[in-house]
Amino acid sequence: MSSWNDLLKGKVAIVTGASRGLGRMDALALAEAGADVVITDILIETDEYSEIEAEKYGPMQQVMQSTNVVYANKTAQEIQKMGRRSTAVKMDVTNREQVKEVFAKVKEQYGKIDILINNAGTLDHVSQIEDQNDDFWERDLKVNLTGAYNCTKAVWPYMKEQGGGKIINMASVAGTLGGFGQASYSTTKGGLLSFTKSMALEGARHGINVNAIVPGIIATEAFKMGNAKMNERMIQRTAFKKPGEPEDIANAITFLVSDKAKYITGVGLQVSGGIELFTF
Numbered sequence: 001m002s003s004w005n006d007l008l009k010g011k012v013a014i015v016t017g018a019s020r021g022l023g024r025m026d027a028l029a030l031a032e033a034g035a036d037v038v039i040t041d042i043l044i045e046t047d048e049y050s051e052i053e054a055e056k057y058g059p060m061q062q063v064m065q066s067t068n069v070v071y072a073n074k075t076a077q078e079i080q081k082m083g084r085r086s087t088a089v090k091m092d093v094t095n096r097e098q099v100k101e102v103f104a105k106v107k108e109q110y111g112k113i114d115i116l117i118n119n120a121g122t123l124d125h126v127s128q129i130e131d132q133n134d135d136f137w138e139r140d141l142k143v144n145l146t147g148a149y150n151c152t153k154a155v156w157p158y159m160k161e162q163g164g165g166k167i168i169n170m171a172s173v174a175g176t177l178g179g180f181g182q183a184s185y186s187t188t189k190g191g192l193l194s195f196t197k198s199m200a201l202e203g204a205r206h207g208i209n210v211n212a213i214v215p216g217i218i219a220t221e222a223f224k225m226g227n228a229k230m231n232e233r234m235i236q237r238t239a240f241k242k243p244g245e246p247e248d249i250a251n252a253i254t255f256l257v258s259d260k261a262k263y264i265t266g267v268g269l270q271v272s273g274g275i276e277l278f279t280f
C-alpha cells in the first residue's frame, strides 16, 4: 500500500498557467508531496512582454504583468528550497510546436513526465452574446480547450512509453451549470469535461488516469479582479457562503494524481463549496 507521506516522491510534474493563482498553488502542493515540478506560463517575471503578446493574450495578462502579479521564477525557487527540482519555462499552450519542444526538453532533463496539470485558462471575457468579442471567443477556445488538447497530445507518448501517468484538466462549474455572460468560457469548460472522459477511456489501457477538477468560486488574484457585486452574488450561492482557497483545489489535485486515486478516472470532481446544490 502506498504511503500518505511523500505521496508523490520521485514523480515529475508539469503545470500550465502556473505563474500565479491555482496553478502556482498546485505546483507548490505537488512539490510538498515530493514531486519535481516544471512551472510553465506565458508570463515569466524576467521576460519582456511585447505589444503583440499583450494584444493576443488579453487585458488581464497586461494588468498582471504591469502590477507584478507574476511568480513563475519565484515559485520555482520556493520549490527548489524544498529540495525538489524545478524550472520556470515560458510556454504558450496554444503554440503546438513550442509545447512539443518544452515537453521534449523536460523529458530530456528530468528523465520522465508523470503528471500533467492542464490549468492555463482565460477568465477575462464576460459579456452577453451580442457583446461577446469574436477574437476572444477564438482565444478562449484556443487556450482553454485546444491548449489542454495540445499538452495532452504532447505528453501522451511519454506516459504511454513509461506505462502510465496522471492528467488533470481544470474545468469549472460554468461548464456544468452554464454561466451568464460566459458563453465562450462555459463552452470551453463543458468541452473539457467531455475531453476528460474520452481521454480516460483511451488512457486506461496505458495506465493513464485522466480526471477533471470542477472548481466553484476560488479566491485567486484573477477572481478578485472581477466585478465585486457579481462575485458576492456567486459567493452567496455557495452552501458555505464563502469562496474556496487555492489550496482546496491543490489538495484535491494532489490526491487525484497520487496512487491513492489509482481506480479513479474520467471524473469531474466538484470542489465548489456546494455552489451547485439547490439552496433556498
Ligand SMILES: NC(=O)c1ccc[n+]([C@@H]2O[C@H](COP(=O)([O-])OP(=O)(O)OC[C@H]3O[C@@H](n4cnc5c(N)ncnc54)[C@H](O)[C@@H]3O)[C@@H](O)[C@H]2O)c1
Pocket (backbone or CB within 6 Å): 016, 017, 018, 019, 020, 021, 022, 023, 040, 041, 042, 043, 057, 061, 091, 092, 093, 094, 119, 120, 121, 122, 123, 143, 147, 170, 171, 172, 173, 214, 215, 216, 217, 218, 219, 220, 221, 222, 223
Ligand atoms: N479562480 C476560480 O474561481 C476558478 C473557478 C473555476 C475554474 N478556474 C480555472 O482554474 C484555472 C486557473 O484559474 P486562476 O483563478 O488561477 O486564474 P489565473 O488567471 O490567475 O491563472 C491562469 C494562468 O494561465 C496563464 N495563461 C493564460 N493564457 C495562457 C496561454 N495561452 N498559455 C499558457 N498560460 C496561459 C495566465 O498567465 C495565468 O497565469 C483556469 O483554467 C480557470 O478557468 C478558476
